[in-house]
Amino acid sequence: MSWAYWALLSALFAGITAVLAKAGTNDIAPNLATAIRTAVVLVLAWVIVVVGDKPEWKTLSGRAVVFLTLSGLATGASWLCYFRALHLGEASSVAPVDKLSVVFAIAFAALFLDERLVWQHWVGGSLIVAGAVVIATK
Structure with a gap:
């Protein structure tokens, strides 16, 4: 798998x-x-x-x-x-904000593991941030 x-x-x-x-x-x-x-x-x-x-x-x-x-x-x-x-x-607000960890992981992987970020990382990461902001400010 x-x-x-x-x-x-x-x-x-x-x-x-x-x-x-x-x-x-x-x-x-x-x-x-x-x-x-x-x-x-x-x-x-x-x-x-x-x-x-x-x-x-x-x-x-x-x-x-x-x-x-x-x-x-x-x-x-x-x-x-x-x-x-x-x-x-509320879990429905906390969990999405917690998933900003994905954006931090992408950034840290680029900084410390020399992983190459492509446009999909930037777009996907931006969408995650936007989604967390929308949910957190409801």
Whole structure:
């Protein structure tokens, strides 16, 4: 299966996540909600690795550990902010604004990974920004 299939499934589950997370943050603090979700993700990820992937620990480089650690810190910060936003706002407004992450990812990929941006990146990114602005200012 191609990357597009997995990316579409990721988007589907992210949409489901927004609605479930909003429902889950109604009666508890957003940081507690984030901690519970993170614990579930942690257990699920390790079960998948241990049962399915059979990792070769020898291939794990220090560079990979550093970047994955930084990625984990960024994910944690993102989730804390996301759950706070969901606690305070509507999922139908918070989730689209959160998807501005796509525009940031495009820009960061060009800046730090030397990925070449083509016109489709510019047009698509602009449409994402426009859509987020329209929804956020409703």
